[in-house]
Amino acid sequence: MNxxxxxxxxxxxxxxxxxxxxxxKPYFLEKFWFPGTFISTGEETNAALAEFKEIIxxxxxxxxxxxxxxxxxxxxxxxxxxxxxxxxxxxGRHIIVSLVDYPDLxxxxxxxxxxxxxxxxxxxxxxxxxxxxxxxxxxxxxxxLFMSTIVNHVVGTIQPMEDYKKVIEAADHKIFWHADxxxxxxxxxxxxxxLGVDTLSVSAHKIHGPQGIGALFVKKGTKLSQLIHGxxxxxxxxxxxxSIALIAGFAKAVEMTFNDLDAxxxxxxxxxxxxxxxxxxxxxxxxxNGPRGDKRVCHNxxxxxxxxxxxxxxxxxxxxxITVATGSACASQGLKPNYVLMAMGKNHVQSxxxxxxxxxxxxxxxxxxxxxxxxxxxxxxxxERSPLYQAIHNKER
Amino acid sequence: MQYSQIVLDHFMHPHNVGKLENPDAEAxxxxxxxxxxxxxxxxxxxxxxxxxxxxxxxxGCASNIATASIITDxxxxxxxxxxxxITWQQAMEELGGLPxxxxxxxxxxxxxxxxxxxxxxxxxxxxxxxxxxKDTIIEELRKIIYPKVGEDIVTLKMVKYVGxxxxxxxxxxxxxxxxxWRDNIAEEIREHLKKYAxxxxxxxxxxxxxxx
Numbered sequence: 001m002n003x004x005x006x007x008x009x010x011x012x013x014x015x016x017x018x019x020x021x022x023x024x025k026p027y028f029l030e031k032f033w034f035p036g037t038f039i040s041t042g043e044e045t046n047a048a049l050a051e052f053k054e055i056i057x058x059x060x061x062x063x064x065x066x067x068x069x070x071x072x073x074x075x076x077x078x079x080x081x082x083x084x085x086x087x088x089x090x091x092g093r094h095i096i097v098s099l100v101d102y103p104d105l106x107x108x109x110x111x112x113x114x115x116x117x118x119x120x121x122x123x124x125x126x127x128x129x130x131x132x133x134x135x136x137x138x139x140x141x142x143x144x145l146f147m148s149t150i151v152n153h154v155v156g157t158i159q160p161m162e163d164y165k166k167v168i169e170a171a172d173h174k175i176f177w178h179a180d181x182x183x184x185x186x187x188x189x190x191x192x193x194x195l196g197v198d199t200l201s202v203s204a205h206k207i208h209g210p211q212g213i214g215a216l217f218v219k220k221g222t223k224l225s226q227l228i229h230g231x232x233x234x235x236x237x238x239x240x241x242x243s244i245a246l247i248a249g250f251a252k253a254v255e256m257t258f259n260d261l262d263a264x265x266x267x268x269x270x271x272x273x274x275x276x277x278x279x280x281x282x283x284x285x286x287x288x289n290g291p292r293g294d295k296r297v298c299h300n301x302x303x304x305x306x307x308x309x310x311x312x313x314x315x316x317x318x319x320x321x322i323t324v325a326t327g328s329a330c331a332s333q334g335l336k337p338n339y340v341l342m343a344m345g346k347n348h349v350q351s352x353x354x355x356x357x358x359x360x361x362x363x364x365x366x367x368x369x370x371x372x373x374x375x376x377x378x379x380x381x382x383x384e385r386s387p388l389y390q391a392i393h394n395k396e397r
Numbered sequence: 398m399q400y401s402q403i404v405l406d407h408f409m410h411p412h413n414v415g416k417l418e419n420p421d422a423e424a425x426x427x428x429x430x431x432x433x434x435x436x437x438x439x440x441x442x443x444x445x446x447x448x449x450x451x452x453x454x455x456x457g458c459a460s461n462i463a464t465a466s467i468i469t470d471x472x473x474x475x476x477x478x479x480x481x482x483i484t485w486q487q488a489m490e491e492l493g494g495l496p497x498x499x500x501x502x503x504x505x506x507x508x509x510x511x512x513x514x515x516x517x518x519x520x521x522x523x524x525x526x527x528x529x530x531k532d533t534i535i536e537e538l539r540k541i542i543y544p545k546v547g548e549d550i551v552t553l554k555m556v557k558y559v560g561x562x563x564x565x566x567x568x569x570x571x572x573x574x575x576x577x578w579r580d581n582i583a584e585e586i587r588e589h590l591k592k593y594a595x596x597x598x599x600x601x602x603x604x605x606x607x608x609x
Contacts, residue, residue: 307456308456309432309433309456309457309458309461311458311459312408312457312458312459312462315408315458315459316409319405319409328432328458329432330432330433330457330458330461331458334577334578334581335432335498335544335578335581336581337432348429348430348432349429349430352429352432384414384415385411385414385415385454385455385462386454386455386456387425387434387435387436387454387455387456388429388434388456389456390416390454
């Protein structure tokens with residue numbers, strides 16, 4: 001275990017699959033051309049792009065023409081949200097988002113608020129779950145947009161998309177619906193026809209594809225105002241150049257993930273259950289954040305370790321060659337506790353002591369064994385130093 | 398900015414960590430809400446007033462543990478008067494610097510040492526319990542670090558006015574609403590002042606908003 005780093009922060013980004021690198025190479029080295037007409041280089045790229053689009057469309061159950069390539073998930077979110085709002089601003093002034101949505105959605109909501117729109121922030125329950133009833137209550141005659149994050153990026157809660165769909169469809173006017181599928185893509189079955197969303201964003205580097213490429217699903221017939229103006233090379237929504245090699249890598253990553261999605265999901269579920277079981281049986285005073293079982297995505301385990309602080313834990317794990325994440329204020333640039341945990345009603349200490357493990361298909365049970373063993377040692381060391389632990393411990397003695 | 402090797406060494410292998418049984422004085426500063434809390438214990442020679450032993454406990458990040466470790470090293474073997482002169486700037490220097498966002502950890506460690514010394518002096522009749530007043534509040538404000546630059550808010554002239562009358566504290570801060578640290582600073586001020594029984598209410602004003 002000493003020679004390789006154990007990486008368990010896969011919700012941020014994932015290691016590139018070696019097969020993906022191989023799939024990209026020809027497009028970096030030889031077939032670097034942009035799409036074009038009549039000449040063979042351009043036509044060959046057209047054909048390749050159509051094939052890649054088909055692969056991604058198949059994974060989402062969309063039409064190929066509903067898929068737009070973007071340079072990442074954040075770009076996809078911005079093109080969708082600003083595009084929907086730009087095209088529909090005259091129809092209403094009200095937007096709905098939840099307090100636990102992905103920062104891309106919340107920062108866009110804040111931007112729209114500054115532009116004079118009104119935003120309702122739905123509150124989650126103690127497991128990060130935002131009920132459809134809350135959505136229903138928030139809808140007003142002038143609501144034009146609802147944004148949601150299918151899988152919560154901090155605690156892995158799967159939001160009730162089917163129930164949202166019923167509420168949105170039952171509304172007496174059209175409410176546009178954008179979903180961020182960053183953490184859901186490749187971790188659960190997604191069918192955009194069933195979901196009922198108007199737009200949906202995904203990203204390649206969350207599923208062992210390259211960084212710098214993503215896609216936006218735009219339901220046929222949905223109008224978006226143009227966010228990025230420029231020459232159309234690869235996609236009319238994100239104008240300018242987009243790397244064909246990255247798109248090739250994206251398609252390969254999707255193929256690898258979706259060829260046997262059920263097997264991928266069940267392996268990740270098995271690993272997560274194993275990790276949680278080990279954590280709970282090895283480390284005293286540990287608490288799972290977010291739901292247990294099917295309401296939780298297959299690759300996320302988030303726990304709070306009482307009496308100690310997360311930056312210290314992550315640094316000590318790091319010095320042992322293990323990468324994980326924490327919701328501690330000390331580890332954040334803004335010195336703020338994690339907003340998702342706080343919205344769920346956790347206190348500062350629970351947030352400061354929170355550890356997030358997000359797994360990938362490259363993780364193994366052996367890695368989990370080693371990680372939990374090291375974490376147990378680190379927890380004992382830091383608790384010996386902690387005045388909070390000593391106070392409780394001395395009372396018990 | 399990364400942590401220096403000295404910080405990492407003190408974090409991984411802190412000196413003087415633990416509890417002292419039957420200490421002559423102790424003090425706890427910070428709070429879990431702010432993300433860090435330090436307790437220090439002193440053993441003081443009653444004749445020479447030399448700090449013969451000192452230990453600490455820390456709930457906090459790497460820099461919190463490292464600064465407490467270095468402060469206890471600096472204080473050990475010094476007389477109370479000598480130890481009173483230890484500053485957070487000195488602690489930072491000894492550690493090879495800290496990222497600006499972590500300077501408040503060094504302030505907290507020094508603050509805890511000074512409180513422990515003060516508690517000893519009060520308990521042994523070496524000084525009176527200080528009178529609470531506007532100066533006490535300003536001294537507390539000097540311990541609040543603006544995380545972006547790593548200097549305290551008084552030195553940075555962010556405090557425009559401090560008033561204290563009949564339990565009411567009024568503080569005017571020159572921080573605009575687009576300042577990402579504004580809420581942190583206000584929260585930290587309240588956290589620092591809440592230990593004073595003399596304070597009934599704290600009003601913090603900003604140039605462009607209602608009082609919080």
